Amino acid sequence: MSPSFPLIDIPISELLASTGRPLLSYEFFPPKTEKGMNALQAAIEGLLDTHPDFVTVTYGAGGSTRDQTLEIGELLRRFRYQPVMPHLTCVGHTAEELHDIADRIHEDGFRNIMTLRGDPPKGHDRFVTVEGGLSSALELVHLLKNRHPDFCLGVAGYPEAHPESRGKQPDMDYLKAKVDAGASFITTQLFLDNAVYYRFVEDCEAAGIHVPVLPGLMPALSLDQIRRITSMCGAVLPAELERKLEKGGEDKDAVMNTGILWCTEQIVDLLKQGVPGIHLYILNQIKPAMAYQLAKTFMEMTDQV
């Protein structure tokens, strides 16, 4: 049976250049359990009507979910989400294996890859390069571009510094090196205070980085969740948001609505400032995507589109 979707994805760089409006993207992850798979299916079906411009699928830190990245990618395409951008990391792979994975991604018609080093494997506090492997996203950008020059690559940026940051200037120089090596756009780590994003974009410009910087946002769905995630990735949890979430107490819906509303306000502000897009870390759920829909509705009602 021939597939009903176009075989070759359009590069996201082309979308960014030609669409003439901010793009909307969602990040999915391969679930580990059947329950998780059902939740993913429900999200995939439930979000169809929101028409994201592209979607991405993360690459597991190790183990079985890695093979699922492309399978979930195919599933998303069957539901007519396109383009789908698989993530790829260097963790645990030799360069030869990465060549094979790159070839398979290319053969399957994907043309966009979120290009990452990956976190240190469980039990290690520092990244471990396997023998014959790569030790940075920069090296992976080089490998992928050499193998398939028509890949469009996104790379990660850290407005509040990566936990392994060597300082602001080395970080910027390194990010510029990733772009100079061929990355077409940057997607940021999540942030909850837009001021840090605006500063980061200014710093990128000053460093000579002129590719689009897509803001990555994640609505707080519970106090525990957002405290855990921000402490892991080094993003600041604004005191005002924390206070508001605490006020919700045991009322889970109230807490979630507070988190979504905060994110909605972030999106309205970002769109007003003319960002190239909004990337939502939706955690395979429908609710986080509501923040964008609410922001759009608010802007339409107040004539700010």
Ligand SMILES: Cc1cc2nc3c(=O)[nH]c(=O)nc-3n(C[C@H](O)[C@H](O)[C@H](O)COP(=O)(O)OP(=O)(O)OC[C@H]3O[C@@H](n4cnc5c(N)ncnc54)[C@H](O)[C@@H]3O)c2cc1C
């Ligand atoms: C948008 C996004 C998507 C992600 N998706 C995934 C995923 O699918 N799977 C997953 O496992 N993880 C994912 N991550 C997490 C990511 O793998 C981790 O943050 C990881 O620790 C770093 O990966 P990186 O590609 O940013 O690494 P790199 O860009 O190689 O480096 C990370 C940081 O290290 C420092 N650094 C490294 N080399 C140098 C150098 N030569 N000079 C100066 N500084 C240097 C810099 O501070 C740099 O920002 C994602 C993160 C983001 C923001």
